[in-house]
Amino acid sequence: MESLTNTIKLVPLNHYILLCSIIFSIGVMGVLLRRNAIIIFMSIELMLNSVNLLLTAFSVYHGDASGQVFVFFVMALAAAEVAVGLAIIVMIYRNTNSVDTNVLNRLKW
Amino acid sequence: MVKIAAVLGGGCLLVVLVGCLKQVGVADPVLLKDPGLGLVQNLGKVLFNEFLLPFEISSLLLLSAMVGAVLLATKDPKQKTV
Numbered sequence: 001m002e003s004l005t006n007t008i009k010l011v012p013l014n015h016y017i018l019l020c021s022i023i024f025s026i027g028v029m030g031v032l033l034r035r036n037a038i039i040i041f042m043s044i045e046l047m048l049n050s051v052n053l054l055l056t057a058f059s060v061y062h063g064d065a066s067g068q069v070f071v072f073f074v075m076a077l078a079a080a081e082v083a084v085g086l087a088i089i090v091m092i093y094r095n096t097n098s099v100d101t102n103v104l105n106r107l108k109w
Numbered sequence: 110m111v112k113i114a115a116v117l118g119g120g121c122l123l124v125v126l127v128g129c130l131k132q133v134g135v136a137d138p139v140l141l142k143d144p145g146l147g148l149v150q151n152l153g154k155v156l157f158n159e160f161l162l163p164f165e166i167s168s169l170l171l172l173s174a175m176v177g178a179v180l181l182a183t184k185d186p187k188q189k190t191v
Binding site for chain 2: 009010011012013014016017018021022024025026028029032033057059060061063065066068069072073076077079080081083084086087088090091094
C-alpha cells in the first residue's frame with residue numbers, strides 16, 4: 001500500500017491528460033457509432049466524466065479547490081441532462097416502440 | 110459506411126489530441142502539496158463561500174429538470190397511446 005501511494009505520486013500530469021483524451025475519444029466514438037439512444041447517453045457520460053477527471057487532476061496540480069467544486073456542478077448538470085434525456089427516450093419508446101435513433105431521422109412520427 | 114466514418118472521426122480526434130500532447134514537455138508529477146485540499150470541510154467552505162450563487166442556480170436547474178422529466182414521462186390520459 002505504501003509503495004502504491006509512492007508510485008502514484010510519481011505520475012506526471014501528461015499521463016492524466018493522455019488518459020482523459022483516450023476516454024473522451026471513446027465517448028465520441030460511442031456517440032457516433034451506436035444507434036441505441038441509451039448507449040449514446042452512456043457515451044456522453046463517459047465524455048463528461050473524462051473532463052471531470054481532468055479537472056480534478058489540474059485542481060490537485062495547481063493546489064486550487066475551484067476545479068473540484070466545478071466537478072460538482074458538472075455532475076449536477078449531468079444528472080439534470082440524464083433525467084430529461086431519459087424522459088425523452090421513454091416518450092420516444094412509447095411512440096415508436098424502439099430506442100433506435102435511426103427511426104428518428106424524419107423528426108416526425 | 111457510417112461506422113467507418115465514425116471510427117475515422119474519433120480516431121482523428123484522438124490523434125490530434127495525442128499529437129498536441131506530444132509537443133508539451135513532461136510536466137511535474139501531480140503532487141498533493143496542500144494535504145487539506147480535497148477534504149469535505151475545505152471543499153464545503155469553498156462551495157458555500159465563493160460558489161454560493163452557482164450552487165443556488167444549480168438547484169434551480171435540477172428543479173426544472175425534474176419538472177421537465179416528470180412532464181415528459183407521465184402518460185397523458187387524454188391522448189390515445191399509439
